[in-house]
Amino acid sequence: MTTIVVVKKGTQIAIAADSQTTFGDDQKLLAGYDPHHNKIFRQGDSYLAIAGSAAHDLVLQSVLKGVHNKDFSSRQGLFDTFRKLHPKLKEQFFLRPEEEEDDPYESSQMMVVVANVHGIFGVYPMREVYEFSRFWAIGSGRKFAMGAMYVAYDQDLSAEQIARIGIAAGCEFDVSSSLPMTLYTIDTAGHAAKDGTA
Numbered sequence: 001m002t003t004i005v006v007v008k009k010g011t012q013i014a015i016a017a018d019s020q021t022t023f024g025d026d027q028k029l030l031a032g033y034d035p036h037h038n039k040i041f042r043q044g045d046s047y048l049a050i051a052g053s054a055a056h057d058l059v060l061q062s063v064l065k066g067v068h069n070k071d072f073s074s075r076q077g078l079f080d081t082f083r084k085l086h087p088k089l090k091e092q093f094f095l096r097p098e099e100e101e102d103d104p105y106e107s108s109q110m111m112v113v114v115a116n117v118h119g120i121f122g123v124y125p126m127r128e129v130y131e132f133s134r135f136w137a138i139g140s141g142r143k144f145a146m147g148a149m150y151v152a153y154d155q156d157l158s159a160e161q162i163a164r165i166g167i168a169a170g171c172e173f174d175v176s177s178s179l180p181m182t183l184y185t186i187d188t189a190g191h192a193a194k195d196g197t198a
Contacts, residue, residue, distance in 0.1 A: 002039060003141030003170025003177040004049045005149065006113045006120035007159040008134060011189040014163035015040055015047045015115035018141065018171050020178035021054055031180055038182045046072040046116040047184050051139040056110045059093045060085075066092075073118040075129045082108065082127045099125070111138045117188050135162065141170025141177040160185050 001022040007014045017039040019031035031037040039057070040049045043064055050056045064070065067084050071077030086108055089095040097106035107125040113136065114121040122130045122138065130136075134153055137145035148169035152162045160183065167181040184195045 001176035002051050002139035003137065003145050003167055003174055004039065004051055004113055004139050005137045005145050005163050005166040005170075006115050006122075006132065006135065007149065007153075007163045007166070008120045008132065009153070009157075009159040009162065011187055012159040013115050013117075013120060013186040013188060014159040014183060015049060015113065015120075016163040016167045016181050016183040017049050018139075018167055018177040019180055019182065020176060022176040028176070028178070030178055040182055040184060043070070043072070046114055047186075048072075048112055048114050049138075050110050050112050052110040059089065059095075060110065060112070063088050063093060072114050072116055072121075075121065075131050078114065078121055078123055078129045079127060082112075082123050082129070086127065113138055115184070115186060117186055135166070137166055137170070139170070139174075139177070141174030144173045145170040 002018055004017040019037040021029040021034060040047050041061055050060060063085055070081050089108060090097060095109060099107040105126045109125055112123040120132045122136055135149045145166035149162050149166040152165045163183055170177045171179050
C-alpha cells in the first residue's frame with residue numbers, strides 16, 4: 001500500500017517514496033500525523049525501501065544489524081544477503097513464510113528496492129533479485145508510477161525529476177499513496193548523496 005520508485009539516468013540515481021500508511025481498506029495515516037513517515041532508510045552506502053506490511057520496516061532494519069558481510073553491490077550480493085536474512089526473519093521475528101501452496105520456496109513477504117552507486121535493484125518475496133537499467137516501481141501505486149516514468153524517461157530530465165513524476169502519479173491516482181514524498185539522490189560519478197522532501 002505505497003508508491004516507491006527507483007530511477008537511474010546518466011550519473012544520477014534516485015529513490016523516492018510517498019508518505020501514507022494505510023490500515024485495512026478504510027483508514028489512512030498521513031505524514032502530518034506520523035513523525036516516522038519516511039519509508040526509505042539508509043544501510044551503509046545504500047538506500048532501501050519496502051512495500052508490504054508496515055511491520056517490515058522496523059523488522060528489516062533490525063535484522064540487518066545482526067548480519068555481517070552485507071553486500072548490496074550486485075544481484076548475487078543481494079541474493080546472498082537476503083538468503084542469510086530469511087532464517088533470522090523466521091526465528092527471531094516470527095515471520096510467517098507461507099503464501100501459495102505450490103510456491104517453490106518460502107516467502108519473505110516483502111518487496112524491497114535498493115539504490116546505491118552500483119545501481120538500482122529489486123528483491124522480491126522469494127529472494128528473486130533484479131537489477132534495473134532505467135527505472136522501476138513497487139507498491140500499490142506502481143502501475144501509475146511506471147507509466148508516468150516511461151513517458152518522462154526519454155525527455156531531458158534528471159533521475160530526480162523522473163522519480164518525482166513517478167511518485168506524483170502514484171499519489172494522484174492510488175488511494176493508498178499520498179504526498180509529501182521523500183527522495184534521495186546519488187551521484188555515481190562523485191558518490192555524493194542528497195536528500196529532500198517535497
